[in-house]
Amino acid sequence: LSAAELERLGASLRLGETEGLPWVVDESNPKAKHAPKVRRATVIEPHAAAAIRLLLLTGCRLREILHLEWDHVDMERGLLNLADSKTGRKTVVVNAAALKVLANVEKISRFVIAGEHPEKPRRDLKRPWAAVTRHAGLTGLRIHDLRHNFASFGAGGGLGLPIIGKLLG
Secondary structure, eight states, rough: OOOOHHHHHHHHHHHHTTTTTEOOOOOTTTGGGGSSSSSOOOOOOOHHHHHHHHHHHOOOOOHHHHOOBBEEEETTTEEEEEEETTTTTEEEEOOOOHHHHHHHHHOOOOOOBOSSSSSSSSOOOOHHHHHHHHHHOOEEEETTTTHHHHHHHHHTTTHHHHHHHHHHH
């Protein structure tokens, strides 16, 4: 993502959390007349917004963030101790921005990104991700592309491929 695209993504995420993302009804659709006329906006739930930010700031895989438990977060040392990832156990070093996101997440479940049921993690981010990217004008951007963007930032910052590989697990 370019700097301008990242800015649009962040602005859409902020708007989605606060006022909600406006949506346009396709008047040519026969079912469009049944769409509510009062509030045509999609509000992004705080845990979903936090998950998107963590994906952007850590380079973690989607399931690593959605299944992250508070017991695996070490705020003092800035670490995520993932018990089970695609490549097995791994420790993720967390930057200050990601620590701030974690500090602002409401603890309502054993999972950092709470699902509908307190004992189960959130299943996916399809709807909030689609709403945010549509509003930001980033069609075709997959949520996994945030992981690629993290790696590109590291390479652009002068990190070697072995270090980037270790950071991504």
